[in-house]
Amino acid sequence: MRNLTLLTDLYQLTMGQGYFREGKQEQLAVFDIFFRPNRLITYSVAAGMEQAAEYLEQLRFSEDDIAYLRGLGMFGEDFLAYLGKLRFTGDVFAVREGEIVFPYEPILTVRAPMIQAQLVETALLTFVNHQTLIASKASKICAAAGGGVMEFGLRRAQGPDAGIYGARAAIIGGCVSTSNVYAGKLFSVPVSGTMAHSWVMNFPSELEAFRAYARSFPDNCLLLVDTYDTLRSGVPHAIEVFRELRAAGHEPKGIRLDSGDLAYLSKEARKMLDRAGFEKTIICASGDLDETSIRSLKEQGAKIDSWGVGTKLITSADLPALGGVYKLAAVYEDGVEIPKIKLSDTTEKITNPSFKEVYRIYDGKSGMALADYITRAGETVDESKPLELFHPVDTWKRMRVTGFRARKLREPLISGGKRVAPVRSLAEIAAYRREEYARFWEEYTRQDMPHIYKVDLSPALHSLKREMVERFGKGE
Amino acid sequence: MRNLTLLTDLYQLTMGQGYFREGKQEQLAVFDIFFRPNRLITYSVAAGMEQAAEYLEQLRFSEDDIAYLRGLGMFGEDFLAYLGKLRFTGDVFAVREGEIVFPYEPILTVRAPMIQAQLVETALLTFVNHQTLIASKASKICAAAGGGVMEFGLRRAQGPDAGIYGARAAIIGGCVSTSNVYAGKLFSVPVSGTMAHSWVMNFPSELEAFRAYARSFPDNCLLLVDTYDTLRSGVPHAIEVFRELRAAGHEPKGIRLDSGDLAYLSKEARKMLDRAGFEKTIICASGDLDETSIRSLKEQGAKIDSWGVGTKLITSADLPALGGVYKLAAVYEDGVEIPKIKLSDTTEKITNPSFKEVYRIYDGKSGMALADYITRAGETVDESKPLELFHPVDTWKRMRVTGFRARKLREPLISGGKRVAPVRSLAEIAAYRREEYARFWEEYTRQDMPHIYKVDLSPALHSLKREMVERFGKGE
Numbered sequence: 024m025r026n027l028t029l030l031t032d033l034y035q036l037t038m039g040q041g042y043f044r045e046g047k048q049e050q051l052a053v054f055d056i057f058f059r060p061n062r063l064i065t066y067s068v069a070a071g072m073e074q075a076a077e078y079l080e081q082l083r084f085s086e087d088d089i090a091y092l093r094g095l096g097m098f099g100e101d102f103l104a105y106l107g108k109l110r111f112t113g114d115v116f117a118v119r120e121g122e123i124v125f126p127y128e129p130i131l132t133v134r135a136p137m138i139q140a141q142l143v144e145t146a147l148l149t150f151v152n153h154q155t156l157i158a159s160k161a162s163k164i165c166a167a168a169g170g171g172v173m174e175f176g177l178r179r180a181q182g183p184d185a186g187i188y189g190a191r192a193a194i195i196g197g198c199v200s201t202s203n204v205y206a207g208k209l210f211s212v213p214v215s216g217t218m219a220h221s222w223v224m225n226f227p228s229e230l231e232a233f234r235a236y237a238r239s240f241p242d243n244c245l246l247l248v249d250t251y252d253t254l255r256s257g258v259p260h261a262i263e264v265f266r267e268l269r270a271a272g273h274e275p276k277g278i279r280l281d282s283g284d285l286a287y288l289s290k291e292a293r294k295m296l297d298r299a300g301f302e303k304t305i306i307c308a309s310g311d312l313d314e315t316s317i318r319s320l321k322e323q324g325a326k327i328d329s330w331g332v333g334t335k336l337i338t339s340a341d342l343p344a345l346g347g348v349y350k351l352a353a354v355y356e357d358g359v360e361i362p363k364i365k366l367s368d369t370t371e372k373i374t375n376p377s378f379k380e381v382y383r384i385y386d387g388k389s390g391m392a393l394a395d396y397i398t399r400a401g402e403t404v405d406e407s408k409p410l411e412l413f414h415p416v417d418t419w420k421r422m423r424v425t426g427f428r429a430r431k432l433r434e435p436l437i438s439g440g441k442r443v444a445p446v447r448s449l450a451e452i453a454a455y456r457r458e459e460y461a462r463f464w465e466e467y468t469r470q471d472m473p474h475i476y477k478v479d480l481s482p483a484l485h486s487l488k489r490e491m492v493e494r495f496g497k498g499e
Numbered sequence: 500m501r502n503l504t505l506l507t508d509l510y511q512l513t514m515g516q517g518y519f520r521e522g523k524q525e526q527l528a529v530f531d532i533f534f535r536p537n538r539l540i541t542y543s544v545a546a547g548m549e550q551a552a553e554y555l556e557q558l559r560f561s562e563d564d565i566a567y568l569r570g571l572g573m574f575g576e577d578f579l580a581y582l583g584k585l586r587f588t589g590d591v592f593a594v595r596e597g598e599i600v601f602p603y604e605p606i607l608t609v610r611a612p613m614i615q616a617q618l619v620e621t622a623l624l625t626f627v628n629h630q631t632l633i634a635s636k637a638s639k640i641c642a643a644a645g646g647g648v649m650e651f652g653l654r655r656a657q658g659p660d661a662g663i664y665g666a667r668a669a670i671i672g673g674c675v676s677t678s679n680v681y682a683g684k685l686f687s688v689p690v691s692g693t694m695a696h697s698w699v700m701n702f703p704s705e706l707e708a709f710r711a712y713a714r715s716f717p718d719n720c721l722l723l724v725d726t727y728d729t730l731r732s733g734v735p736h737a738i739e740v741f742r743e744l745r746a747a748g749h750e751p752k753g754i755r756l757d758s759g760d761l762a763y764l765s766k767e768a769r770k771m772l773d774r775a776g777f778e779k780t781i782i783c784a785s786g787d788l789d790e791t792s793i794r795s796l797k798e799q800g801a802k803i804d805s806w807g808v809g810t811k812l813i814t815s816a817d818l819p820a821l822g823g824v825y826k827l828a829a830v831y832e833d834g835v836e837i838p839k840i841k842l843s844d845t846t847e848k849i850t851n852p853s854f855k856e857v858y859r860i861y862d863g864k865s866g867m868a869l870a871d872y873i874t875r876a877g878e879t880v881d882e883s884k885p886l887e888l889f890h891p892v893d894t895w896k897r898m899r900v901t902g903f904r905a906r907k908l909r910e911p912l913i914s915g916g917k918r919v920a921p922v923r924s925l926a927e928i929a930a931y932r933r934e935e936y937a938r939f940w941e942e943y944t945r946q947d948m949p950h951i952y953k954v955d956l957s958p959a960l961h962s963l964k965r966e967m968v969e970r971f972g973k974g975e
Contacts, residue, residue, distance in 0.1 A: 153657045
């Protein structure tokens with residue numbers, strides 16, 4: 024990973040010098056990353072924590088960086104010397120990558136000296152916002168497809184990292200492979216892809232193009248059949264080459280459709296392949312797909328086994344930013360926590376004060392997730408007693424649960440500047456997402472009109488918040 | 500720059516092995532990058548060519564890369580040995596960064612041995628699609644604001660590169676600064692930013708927070724006034740601190756509004772600041788801005804001098820991918836060009852065959868741009884004779900121009916694998932965009948219902964295309 028210490032907003036550094044001059048540089052502060060709901064955000068799949076941890080462990084201004092900052096003419100030598108020695112020494116608590124997460128809950132919390140905590144805000148948000156966004160989009164697309172989704176979007180990604188870490192997030196969200204060879208190597212994930220239209224155009228005929236490809240990849244022969252005329256030229260030529268392959272002792276893999284009426288073409292192509300004795304070949308489809316078009320194709324009975332999804336996945340086209348925020352929740356003075364709150368005219372926008380813990384409450388019998396439950400840090404959740412859940416705004420909406428299982432949703436990721444959470448393979452993270460996703464009733468995760476999953480506050484946290492709103496609510 | 504040689508789609512490599520096995524590896528091919536129009540793409544600002552050139556000059560598979568590819572089990576040792584020695588030896592012709600460009604015209608053309616030309620497709624599209632997208636969005640936002648736009652979007656960018664190269668593209672498109680310190684250092688561009696709400700929340704009172712900031716930055720004091728109550732608390736406290744600053748011999752810089760009714764608040768704040776004798780202070784505004792909201796604020800008479808634009812710029816939120824494509828235009832056999840065409844049922848989607856040149860035609864008197872004119876390479880445009888322009892689809896739409904000036908829109912960027920175009924500073928590129936933009940009538944660049952700028956074909960190119968469509972139009 025590159026040294027990204029300067030990957031921050033200038034105001035983090037101007038505030039840093041301010042805190043330094045005011046003698047507040049060692050004051051501990053607590054900041055939470057969370058996101059707010061919107062039409063398109065019901066659940067999300069957390070990702071980006073691995074890059075956040077790597078970044079924090081490597082945080083250090085190079086001499087070059089300091090020289091650059093000096094050249095801006097706004098920082099004093101005292102502060103620059105301080106920055107030159109700065110390392111991240113704080114604690115980070117975060118949900119695991121692949122965790123299913125919901126609006127308002129702190130998915131990552133930083134507890135660190137104020138200057139450090141501010142400095143890292145921007146990069147942490149960049150990693151977590153981006154990868155959570157793409158992992159969530161992938162999860163929705165994969166749910167619609169029921170599996171077999173390949174990530175094909177690199178050329179439309181917002182720069183190399185968007186392609187590389189976007190591919191990573193897509194695998195976390197459920198994709199089976201990526202076309203991105205760089206990401207394949209970096210994260211040890213399957214890569215896929217065969218040929219473009221230019222290959223077919225570059226031979227005297229489609230048949231010769233297919234034969235040439237079969238010569239190079241006799242055991243991995245997947246042919247793109249829509250360059251000229253899918254049903255009159257592409258599929259018949261593919262079948263001809265498949266017969267030649269089989270005669271030579273190889274089994275063909277299948278065909279890819281990249282344009283036209285994918286529902287109609289896939290059904291017709293399936294019949295032609297089956298009639299020719301190639302029932303085991305697969306049909307891949309691509310071309311501006313997303314969860315909505317895939318769901319529609321399946322409803323039309325399309326015979327598609329594998330889906331190549333590009334632009335709309337890699338950019339999360341209908342919602343290109345998650346909008347996660349990083350908000351001050353507490354500071355410490357003489358070791359005593361002083362909770363902080365950000366008020367707003369909109370009740371939902373008022374932040375949850377204090378250093379917190381998040382629990383996921385599962386039904387004891389079915390094992391299904393019932394609600395998430397945010398407490399002040401140090402509160403315990405006793406599984407042997409009934410737990411009363413109530414809506415944080417409409418407090419009359421209550422639910423009493425017994426016989427539940429409670430699990431802490433976050434783990435220590437960094438302690439005292441050192442990484443403490445295990446490094447997990449992408450395969451392990453993707454498997455974790457699948458398992459945890461299966462613990463949510465479809466009512467919470469479906470695309471249209473989902474039920475809102477409960478994210479409730481403990482009585483102690485709710486009282487603190489209400490009391491602070493009343494105390495500060497009249498303005499400063 | 501990292502070694503991004505593996506930043507490609509797997510199919511470029513499978514096709515590569517196919518071409519290699521068919522003995523086509525040295526066959527020269529010509530590919531064009533262009534984009535198609537849509538509701539939101541009228542003109543664009545080209546960018547990303549600098550990163551494309553750096554990437555091509557550095558193209559080389561490391562031993563590690565080759566070992567990874569070997570491990571995939573799909574490539575032969577003969578092809579892997581070939582890849583190990585592969586360098587980019589071709590030519591690239593491209594428009595300058597900052598050039599105003601239009602749908603259908605080839606903004607970057609690669610002429611290289613087939614395997615190389617395919618291998619680099621994905622990364623070139625990634626660079627050019629991303630940066631052109633963001634530079635274009637920035638240009639539209641800056642046109643609405645009339646200047647003073649600061650890029651503030653890093654935390655919502657799709658990964659670090661999207662923030663870093665997005666900031667670069669935003670400067671090309673007309674932004675005056677970025678909050679992104681990493682981009683500021685890398686590209687020597689101005690950085691801006693002062694304080695967040697957390698600064699204000701972290702002092703016992705807003706007034707104390709402002710005073711502390713003024714102590715650290717007496718000559719660069721810009722205060723965020725909307726943490727509690729903008730007009731009753733924020734602006735009066737700012738004025739109080741501004742008076743103290745002035746008494747100590749410093750002039751304050753201004754205030755920032757980040758929420759609420761920016762039109763109303765800015766007008767009221769302006770009156771309060773002016774009445775207090777701070778007429779020269781500036782008012783910055785931020786908060787989910789884009790060209791539409793900025794235009795609306797200006798129509799309402801908002802008194803805003805400087806605009807901090809984040810999410811909607813750095814992600815190009817209403818159009819998060821440009822959709823530029825890379826299409827085969829010709830191959831060479833025994834040194835003879837064989838033009839290639841990609842047919843489509845949609846006339847506009849049929850590609851322009853052959854190795855081409857692009858000219859911009861300016862009116863000789865006013866110097867304003869009249870049309871772009873695509874020819875086959877080697878055609879000359881004689882400024883001393885009348886030039887007949889006609890619509891490439893509706894050929895009855897014709898225009899005869901005389902007394903014009905013709906300029907080649909592209910320059911050699913890479914020749915024989917070596918960079919030949921000069922490396923330009925970002926300031927120079929941004930200045931070029933401003934100058935060239937001024938040569939377009941506002942009818943072509945305005946946001947609502949713009950006139951479509953003409954991009955026409957020469958008679959020779961038009962004949963070739965028509966002849967090829969007729970020859971291949973019936974399917975293969």
